Amino acid sequence: MKKEARIDSLTLSIVQVTPSTRWAFVEMVDDQNRTGFGEATLAGHDGDLLRVASELFAAVVNTRLKETGTMFATLRLETLARAAVVSALSHATMDLLGQARNCSAAALLGEIVRESVPMYANINRRTRSRAPADFAQSARVATAAGFSAVKIAPFDDVALYGAHTNYDKKLIDAALDRIAAVRDIVGRSVEVMVDCHWRLNVAVAREVLASNVCDGLYWLECPIPESPDNLQDLRALRSFANSRGIRLAGCEQAVRTDGFRPFVKAGAYDVMMPDIKYVGGMGEMLEVARLLDSHGVEFSPHNPSGPVAHAASLQICALVPNFRRLEMQFNETRYFDAIANMKLPLPQNGKTRVSSAPGLGIEVNRTELDSLTIRRLIFNREHEKCNATVA
Structure with missing residues (x-):
């Protein structure tokens, strides 16, 4: 029987792409070493995104991928920063599910x-x-x-x-x-x-x-x-x-x-x-x-x-x-x-x-992403516990 994938780690990266523009990306890695991406860009609210991510990542990590949809639908989205992080988690989940099933998120x-x-x-x-x-x-x-x-x-x-x-x-x-x-x-x-x-x-x-x-x-x-x-x-x-x-x-x-x-x-x-x-x-x-x-x-x-x-x-x-x-x-x-x-x-x-490649059909360049990152929050699943680091 095929093992059900779980979320192994979550990362929020704030990247500076022009003097006035920053983007925010969520990276989700499952326990089968697949990586999905989402975007939570919210201009002028980097600190809010990091605080919300610190809370939500702790709740989401180690969850079964197929259970995340129900979880996200029931979360309160009382601020735009919270909505942005939950939305990005949804993108990343669909990216991973598409990869797991070898079809696009649209399909x-x-x-x-x-x-x-x-x-x-x-x-x-x-x-x-x-x-x-x-x-x-x-x-x-x-x-x-x-x-x-x-x-x-x-x-x-x-x-x-x-x-x-x-x-x-x-x-x-x-x-x-x-x-x-x-x-x-x-x-x-x-x-x-x-x-x-x-x-x-x-x-x-x-x-x-x-x-x-x-x-x-x-x-x-x-x-x-x-x-x-x-x-x-x-x-x-x-x-x-x-x-x-x-x-x-x-x-x-x-x-x-x-x-x-x-x-x-x-x-x-x-x-x-x-x-x-x-x-x-x-x-x-x-x-x-x-x-x-x-x-x-x-x-x-x-x-x-x-x-x-x-x-x-x-x-x-x-x-x-x-x-x-x-x-x-x-x-x-x-x-x-x-x-x-x-x-x-x-x-x-x-x-x-529209890309028909698995998931969102996007391939993130790790070197470019890392070189532009100015703030980062990481949660790793380790013996059912989460370790957070902020760069």
Whole structure:
């Protein structure tokens, strides 16, 4: 009788890939010496991730792989850091289970409906200089690479976050200039998405939506904070946006299906953007997709981070009928491909092939990962006990 695999060790590695960008990876090794990876990147919360991992790794190590799904589904995810670590553990588990059964994570989770995934390029973080001309240049490079949709986050230094206070009109005008530069360079045949990162209030969001610059924009994302008090304001903004030929998008940090239900019920968004790093697991991501499909909401995963989250997102998108495009960080750092050992399928004409290799289909370059790691937490199973070390 074949021995049931157990989790032998768990590692969280925080890696520095640009002066302003860090990614967080979970490494899971089973007692048959197979290794699975997950991603828990959460900007500005390295300490929270390490604290949560220290607690959860102790509970998860030595668990049978086939029992982890039930465990993860019952864990409380009261903070985004906790959701990120549990989500990463789910990715790593599916990676290992796929390796054990010699099939892709997608094949384990359901019926594959597509072999390649349409993408859009997030060009924001590659644009180090924030001049409109530099945004336009980034958009030019992305479209030359075959992308027919791009996203920017142009509202630098705007910090209203829903508050009814005076604002600096120059900052809004600067954002509109960046949007205009991108739209002028790519033309109307390329879809342009604009991410607000919750920085606006209702009045300013309406002003932005009403501007000629945004006429027919593909979507406006996360204009105001996603609090229960703002649900009706979001619904009203969506209605106004739609009257201008613009979709409203959001919910990138919602956790589990319960996190999406209030926004679905309120009719807050045309497009919802669950993130594989925060939603609570790969199975949970599919439950969210089913919820959105049942209410006619477009499923378009948030995916601006590292290569492991990208690989896991591709596996999910291969399964979801009500899907149009997946986000991809574009050309921010060479380490995206280097950490993945140059094994991730490259986008061609705006689409990426879904790997059919076992698990997530990613091969992590240990040398690159170790050279970039700035903090690390390790739990090892040893005679039913765990030893933790922090580097």
